Amino acid sequence: MVTSRLPIPLYLAETVKAGERQAAETMQLAMYTLMERAGAAVFECLNGHYPATTSLLICCGGGNNGGDGYVVARLALSAGIDVEVWHLGDANQLTGDAATARDAWLAAGGRISAPKTELPHDIDVVIDALLGTGLSGSVRDETSQLITTINQAHKPVIAVDLPSGLCADTGRILGCAIQAKKTVTFIGVKQGLTTGQASNVVGELYFAGLGVNTIFDTQQQPSAFALTDTIIPTRLAQRRRTAHKGDHGRVTCFGGDLGMAGAIRLAAEACLRTGAGLTAVVTRPDNVLSIVTARPEIMVQGWQEKAHEIRQQRDWSDVIVLGPGLGTDDWGKALYFHLADCEKKMVLDADGLNLLALSPDYKNNRIITPHPGEAARLLMCSIADVESDRFLAVQRLQQKYGGVAVLKGAGTLVFDGMQFYVCRAGNPGMATGGMGDVLSGIIGSLLGQNLSLSDAAVLGVFLHSKAADLCAQEGERGMIASDLFPYIRQLVNSR
Structure with a gap:
């Protein structure tokens, strides 16, 4: 379930990365189950805010963020939406849960293409599943070119977990970043989504706990707290x-x-x-x-x-x-x-x-x-x-x-x-x-x-x-x- 009412605690990216695995183990859930739930949350956001979407572009990267994108692609395809998937790099190099999500997309009849220099003219919405929270240095040239192509197309973008190119801990743009209209973040809100340059690229921030956020909050120490009316x-x-x-x-x-x-x-x-x-x-x-x-x-x-x-x-x-x-x-x-x-x-x-x-x-x-x-x-x-x-x-x-x-x-x-x-x-x-x-x-x-x-x-x-x-x-x-x-x-x- 996706909600725009943010939880109060904020977390460092490494805390979320380690904590989601610990929470999943506590609840005896496979990590791939969390990936499927993450993709479903993004797809729910798409349906809720862009229900007239008939053509969707999903841009996937090499990590689990890309795996989330493949789950979204499969769900959109089954809903009758025309889906095009661009994979940055070699999709055959994916491993683990991301590879499982890729294979499920291909088994459903989907195709994978290399990024092009322009977006298809009939695309309604773009899903950004390029880079996850692990980015620390500046965005590489090839990724930067794709980010620029997406931003210049002026299509609504939904970012998976965080806009690609944004530092999850500081809110600093690492060279360039996707300019999202909506961002769906998972399990724990990363503190970098809430301050500084993040305000220019995150758009409206949504939270999906993926069914493990309650246990996650009890097991992990927040790095900061967001202020609310309470x-x-x-x-x-x-x-x-x-x-x-x-x-x-x-x-x-x-x-x-x-x-x-x-x-x-x-x-x-x-x-x-x-x-x-x-x-x-x-x-x-x-x-x-x-x-x-x-x-x-x-x-x-x-x-x-x-x-x-x-x-x-x-x-x-x-x-x-x-x-x-x-x-x-x-x-x-x-x-x-x-x-x-x-x-x-x-x-x-x-x-x-x-x-x-x-x-x-x-x-x-x-x-x-x-x-x-x-x-x-x-x-x-x-x-x-x-x-x-x-x-x-x-x-x-x-x-x-x-x-x-x-x-x-x-x-x-x-x-x-x-x-x-x-x-x-x-x-x-x-x-x-x-x-x-x-x-x-x-x-x-x-x-x-x-x-x-x-x-x-x-x-x-x-x-x-x-x-x-x-x-x-x-x-x-x-x-x-x-x-x-x-x-x-x-x-x-x-x-």
């Missing part, structure tokens, strides 16, 4: 009827240099909308009137480098959000270094991260929220290095700077020093100014409401992305950061 009620407790504003956190947002009042205002309003009891802003004096006029519920103080004023506001605060619109000129630097040694819970973002990169330190009382560019500066590497293995990058950030690290982007990652979390919510409409400031305010508010650093980061990331998805129901293009506020309020009150 996180909201489990992290946000119902408020007492006698609650007052002092119970829900006093948060101060520091930032907003000249010309950047909007950033600190967005962070502060996000803090309010997420449920903070009291929210204050320390900013340039020139910004005070505009912020108070737009949102009188925010307490705003102009600051001109008087140290005692910062100490007073710091002492008043339960939580500090530092960085939105801060700038890196003298004013921003002074504000940053007045707060750098603060022991209060802190969210550090934007130019606060750029200043941290110049004077690195390790603290366990803060959450850092870099995008890939900021992460590259913090790690003294390139953006390409960060994006090549986002799991490793967020782990390095946490190990170097302490606390909890959030690596923003497609498939935002959270690492708290012990566990990885992946957020698959969110959409391209979020690629606009101010979205990161809103996230900072959300997380700061949750810290003020007595969530731990880990829970605040995880829930904050999910609320932010989920709100954006609700907002995007009216269209992704043209969505702005402040559009999220009504949806944030809706989500933090959901049960």
Whole structure:
């Protein structure tokens, strides 16, 4: 049975490879039975999403992924679909279960052809069964040429287990990758399907447990966890009827240099909308009137480098959000270094991260929220290095700077020093100014409401992305950061 509701645990490819055999042995199932179930799951996806298919191209490779493709071919042929199978390499070299699946296809009357330079014009759907999870180096030239041919044909593609050319552990494209419309993955969801460049090629992700996923989950250790809607009620407790504003956190947002009042205002309003009891802003004096006029519920103080004023506001605060619109000129630097040694819970973002990169330190009382560019500066590497293995990058950030690290982007990652979390919510409409400031305010508010650093980061990331998805129901293009506020309020009150 194929479902689009993903299980929470995510796994490394090697864990799935070893674990599926262990689970099959426990349940006394032949591995070929799992191959037949995998092919049936892909065929079910085909029928469910492309029921009018009359002509199908299946591209098979040399491993068990290709064997799955041969099972799909046989099922499609028996259903009256015109099936063409291309095998990359020598089909006679297949061994084990893949060879058994090939022989069953031939016995059913099927034929095997070598790949051509163009797809047949009448093909409705392509099944990608070329490369499995074992790929580690770059895609070879012959495979790359076929992948390019498939992508240029602009036909809908269903990928078997993962799009060929995608690294199952990191989400990195290994030279080139199939651009799938649907991906059906098996037994355990591979973590690389959920973040980074995977978002450009996976399409809609489906999961098929093949009847062994329950026992597999009990026998294997996940490498990460995907966030789902269930996180909201489990992290946000119902408020007492006698609650007052002092119970829900006093948060101060520091930032907003000249010309950047909007950033600190967005962070502060996000803090309010997420449920903070009291929210204050320390900013340039020139910004005070505009912020108070737009949102009188925010307490705003102009600051001109008087140290005692910062100490007073710091002492008043339960939580500090530092960085939105801060700038890196003298004013921003002074504000940053007045707060750098603060022991209060802190969210550090934007130019606060750029200043941290110049004077690195390790603290366990803060959450850092870099995008890939900021992460590259913090790690003294390139953006390409960060994006090549986002799991490793967020782990390095946490190990170097302490606390909890959030690596923003497609498939935002959270690492708290012990566990990885992946957020698959969110959409391209979020690629606009101010979205990161809103996230900072959300997380700061949750810290003020007595969530731990880990829970605040995880829930904050999910609320932010989920709100954006609700907002995007009216269209992704043209969505702005402040559009999220009504949806944030809706989500933090959901049960």
